[in-house]
Amino acid sequence: MFEWYLIRTTGTIAYVLLYLSVMIGLYTQVQKKRKQKIAVPLIWHGSLSNWAFILTLGHVVITLIDKYMSFQWFEVPIPFQTDYQPIPMALGILALYFLILTIVTSKARKAIGYQAFRKVHALNPILYIFTTMHGLIMGSDFQGVIVAAVNLLPFMVFGILLLKDKKELDAPYS
Numbered sequence: 292m293f294e295w296y297l298i299r300t301t302g303t304i305a306y307v308l309l310y311l312s313v314m315i316g317l318y319t320q321v322q323k324k325r326k327q328k329i330a331v332p333l334i335w336h337g338s339l340s341n342w343a344f345i346l347t348l349g350h351v352v353i354t355l356i357d358k359y360m361s362f363q364w365f366e367v368p369i370p371f372q373t374d375y376q377p378i379p380m381a382l383g384i385l386a387l388y389f390l391i392l393t394i395v396t397s398k399a400r401k402a403i404g405y406q407a408f409r410k411v412h413a414l415n416p417i418l419y420i421f422t423t424m425h426g427l428i429m430g431s432d433f434q435g436v437i438v439a440a441v442n443l444l445p446f447m448v449f450g451i452l453l454l455k456d457k458k459e460l461d462a463p464y465s
Contacts, residue, residue: 294357298350299430305346306426309390312339313419314445321452337397344394347387379428382421389418 315336319329354360355367366373370381396403396411427438 292359294353295359297353298357301346301350301353302426302430305343305350306422308339308343308346309419309422310441312336312343313415315339316415317445340390340394340397344390347390351387376429379425383425383429386418386421386425389414389421393418 312335315332319332319336322329322332351367355362355364360375362373362375366380368384370384371377373380392411393415396408400408423438423442
């Protein structure tokens with residue numbers, strides 16, 4: 292039973308860290324458009340992503356050693372290999388692969404070039420959606436309405452800010 296609590300805790304904390312990283316990443320985009328400094332928020336963005344990754348790995352390892360669920364080693368890294376909730380498990384596994392891809396390309400940004408990095412980073416909404424769906428379907432810690440509100444409100448605010456800034460940038464100077 293202890294492993295079950297650790298699985299839930301590491302998954303939930305990893306999700307919160309990923310959420311904060313996404314919010315800070317969106318904030319840096321707004322600030323960048325406003326020609327503001329973004330060095331410190333980018334450090335936070337990267338650090339939160341790294342910690343989300345570390346906790347996600349812990350989440351996976353604890354899932355493997357949990358005696359109650361008793362997953363086979365090949366069921367955890369390969370989507371659709373488990374009989375236990377195969378779709379949400381696959382979403383979690385695929386989200387992990389997107390997270391690994393994001394972390395690796397972020398670390399290799401100079402080597403692969405900024406354009407390639409941006410293209411891979413543009414896939415992050417898939418990572419976030421898969422992670423959210425994995426948690427909503429598999430977990431019972433949070434109700435869907437709460438998760439929806441916590442996710443939709445900030446995205447709407449950032450969207451409005453970006454549109455407002457675009458209109459101000461596009462407006463002719465008088």
